[in-house]
Amino acid sequence: MRKKVTLKQLAKELNLSISTVSKSLKNDSEISQKTINRVHELANFYNYKPNALAVSLKSNKTNTIGVLLPEILNHFYAKVLFGIEQEASKEGYKIVTCITNESYEKEVEYVEMLNYSSVDGFILALSKETQMLNKLNHLKDLKRDNVPLMMFDRVSTEVDCDKVIVDDKHASKTAVQHLIKTGCRKIAIISTIFDLSVGRLRLEGAHEEVAANDGVTLVELPINNIELEEKEIESFLKNNEIDAVLGLDETAAAVAINMANKLGYKIPDDISVIGFTDGILSKHSYPKLTTVSQHAEDLGARAARILLDRLLNTSEDNYKTSTEIVKTSLILRDSTN
Amino acid sequence: MRKKVTLKQLAKELNLSISTVSKSLKNDSEISQKTINRVHELANFYNYKPNALAVSLKSNKTNTIGVLLPEILNHFYAKVLFGIEQEASKEGYKIVTCITNESYEKEVEYVEMLNYSSVDGFILALSKETQMLNKLNHLKDLKRDNVPLMMFDRVSTEVDCDKVIVDDKHASKTAVQHLIKTGCRKIAIISTIFDLSVGRLRLEGAHEEVAANDGVTLVELPINNIELEEKEIESFLKNNEIDAVLGLDETAAAVAINMANKLGYKIPDDISVIGFTDGILSKHSYPKLTTVSQHAEDLGARAARILLDRLLNTSEDNYKTSTEIVKTSLILRDSTN
Numbered sequence: 013m014r015k016k017v018t019l020k021q022l023a024k025e026l027n028l029s030i031s032t033v034s035k036s037l038k039n040d041s042e043i044s045q046k047t048i049n050r051v052h053e054l055a056n057f058y059n060y061k062p063n064a065l066a067v068s069l070k071s072n073k074t075n076t077i078g079v080l081l082p083e084i085l086n087h088f089y090a091k092v093l094f095g096i097e098q099e100a101s102k103e104g105y106k107i108v109t110c111i112t113n114e115s116y117e118k119e120v121e122y123v124e125m126l127n128y129s130s131v132d133g134f135i136l137a138l139s140k141e142t143q144m145l146n147k148l149n150h151l152k153d154l155k156r157d158n159v160p161l162m163m164f165d166r167v168s169t170e171v172d173c174d175k176v177i178v179d180d181k182h183a184s185k186t187a188v189q190h191l192i193k194t195g196c197r198k199i200a201i202i203s204t205i206f207d208l209s210v211g212r213l214r215l216e217g218a219h220e221e222v223a224a225n226d227g228v229t230l231v232e233l234p235i236n237n238i239e240l241e242e243k244e245i246e247s248f249l250k251n252n253e254i255d256a257v258l259g260l261d262e263t264a265a266a267v268a269i270n271m272a273n274k275l276g277y278k279i280p281d282d283i284s285v286i287g288f289t290d291g292i293l294s295k296h297s298y299p300k301l302t303t304v305s306q307h308a309e310d311l312g313a314r315a316a317r318i319l320l321d322r323l324l325n326t327s328e329d330n331y332k333t334s335t336e337i338v339k340t341s342l343i344l345r346d347s348t349n
Numbered sequence: 350m351r352k353k354v355t356l357k358q359l360a361k362e363l364n365l366s367i368s369t370v371s372k373s374l375k376n377d378s379e380i381s382q383k384t385i386n387r388v389h390e391l392a393n394f395y396n397y398k399p400n401a402l403a404v405s406l407k408s409n410k411t412n413t414i415g416v417l418l419p420e421i422l423n424h425f426y427a428k429v430l431f432g433i434e435q436e437a438s439k440e441g442y443k444i445v446t447c448i449t450n451e452s453y454e455k456e457v458e459y460v461e462m463l464n465y466s467s468v469d470g471f472i473l474a475l476s477k478e479t480q481m482l483n484k485l486n487h488l489k490d491l492k493r494d495n496v497p498l499m500m501f502d503r504v505s506t507e508v509d510c511d512k513v514i515v516d517d518k519h520a521s522k523t524a525v526q527h528l529i530k531t532g533c534r535k536i537a538i539i540s541t542i543f544d545l546s547v548g549r550l551r552l553e554g555a556h557e558e559v560a561a562n563d564g565v566t567l568v569e570l571p572i573n574n575i576e577l578e579e580k581e582i583e584s585f586l587k588n589n590e591i592d593a594v595l596g597l598d599e600t601a602a603a604v605a606i607n608m609a610n611k612l613g614y615k616i617p618d619d620i621s622v623i624g625f626t627d628g629i630l631s632k633h634s635y636p637k638l639t640t641v642s643q644h645a646e647d648l649g650a651r652a653a654r655i656l657l658d659r660l661l662n663t664s665e666d667n668y669k670t671s672t673e674i675v676k677t678s679l680i681l682r683d684s685t686n
Binding site: 059076084085087090091093094097098101106107108109110111113118121122125156157263266267269270273274292293296297298 | 396413421422424427428430431434435438443444445446447448450455458459462493494600603604606607610611629630633634635
């Protein structure tokens with residue numbers, strides 16, 4: 013559908029060499045004003061624009077960062093993207109985002125597309141399928157091509173690149189600590205993400221903290237089918253005499269609050285609830301949710317900052333990569349004592 | 350940072366013409382096997398890859414659609430993007446997304462970048478600033494370049510392109526109708542989007558419906574500072590004897606529910622609440638929110654479908670553009686009788 017006139021076509025029509033046309037378009041003093049005028053006239057007529065990518069391929073710089081997110085309906089990633097965009101803007105960098113929808117194949121396809129085309133660097137969180145298959149060559153290839161890669165949140169130790177991660181294990185310990193400190197003794201862990209690295213770390217932290225406290229027990233409710241989430245959580249709350257819920261994802265915690273309300277439990281006096289991800293659900297639940305904030309916007313901004321520093325400091329190719337741990341905070345609201 | 354060997358450099362090092370190298374890489378039968386082997390050897394050594402964009406610029410097709418969204422923290426746009434991605438996948442099209450963060454300047458920059466680079470077509474909702482400035486040349490230019498454009502949700506009548514919109518006015522009338530039918534007489538409209546085209550249409554619809562019903566009145570609460578939202582809504586609910594709230598955006602409705610809970614009002618018996626956008630807040634409020642669903646995923650899929658049909662049917666350049674209206678539904682949940 014798209015029809016563009018090329019430099020070559022302009023040259024042919026003007027009976028000039030490509031180089032003369034190119035120089036004329038840049039008003040090069042080598043070329044006579046008459047020729048420059050002729051070239052500009054025809055270029056305007058055809059609305060000729062020098063192809064930005066052709067230009068950028070020459071300079072090897074596009075001032076564009078490619079971002080790959082596993083999904084976009086999850087508010088955490090939307091907030092990270094917002095943080096990335098804000099930070100990149102400060103340096104005049106543009107952000108191009110592709111969503112892998114948790115698919116390994118799409119992740120590979122998008123990495124290749126953005127790499128062969130034009131981005132200066134990547135910011136990426138692994139898709140669920142990539143984590144399960146543990147196939148990472150498409151990312152290792154970036155290193156070989158000297159394209160800086162920044163992984164965040166869902167990362168792999170097998171890829172040598174800069175990383176920004178959340179101290180998920182510690183975050184979860186802190187959350188459980190708070191529940192124990194406020195008198196909770198039987199804590200339920202509800203999660204839809206037991207099979208993701210972050211989910212496993214959060215579970216590990218909770219177990220460690222419980223093990224260190226006599227008389228405190230843990231029960232787990234893994235949710236496999238998100239459609240049945242409410243029913244499962246409701247009957248779980250009814251049939252287990254728990255006094256606290258730690259939701260390893262935001263929705264699990266929000267649903268736990270609503271089901272507790274529905275069953276007539278008082279929050280936080282009968283059941284305390286803590287969630288992960290300080291997103292819109294946490295802010296707009298009733299009562300408002302105490303939550304582990306991963307500071308998604310800060311995390312995105314930090315990831316962008318580290319990558320930008322690599323891109324702006326073009327001198328060294330074989331830099332030593334680093335992993336930065338973003339501190340979480342427990343934001344105390346009304347769902348805990 | 351990125352270092353790529355070019356066809357030209359390969360040719361120079363091999364003392365061959367660029368054309369011979371290019372043909373050798375494609376195993377062209379014109380070229381001797383010996384030469385082909387030499388070329389492949391050096392190309393592998395340098396990890397040479399034909400530049401995908403250079404290739405695509407030649408064929409004038411990238412099978413990529415550029416999507417521009419005004420913001421990403423809004424769940425509506427996240428869902429639209431999800432719908433676009435699903436539909437485009439069916440045809441093997443890739444989606445590249447840029448977020449304008451409601452900025453006119455960014456919108457122009459991203460449209461130009463994606464246009465000059467490689468996308469086959471655009472799907473776009475206008476940024477708030479673009480709507481206010483009403484500067485649309487960057488979009489009119491696409492028409493001139495024969496790059497198909499699909500606008501959705503926030504559109505302009507001044508740009509001749511395909512559009513998919515929501516019948517916002519009718520949707521709002523239907524919502525108010527339901528409130529009146531269930532006995533509400535004093536309806537509050539709460540909105541943070543009075544200055545957007547969609548916000549104005551929703552308000553208009555509500556006014557028309559109220560005007561058609563004797564004894565029903567409307568009060569408006571425009572929220573300018575989103576930070577003060579809760580306080581403003583709380584004192585508004587306390588000081589006005591309203592029996593219904595229509596939130597023109599999802600958050601306004603969710604906050605109204607929480608503030609009504611806080612003030613001890615019974616929902617829906619004391620106050621009925623209806624919102625717009627069937628997002629996560631509507632599903633996870635307590636009680637669950639009756640809401641106008643704009644079927645964001647369907648809307649995204651429909652927008653993608655129409656654009657894909659244009660792209661796949663490359664024969665006609667001067668097609669007649671059309672505007673499709675996506676029907677909304679009122680999803681009845683627990684916040685209304």
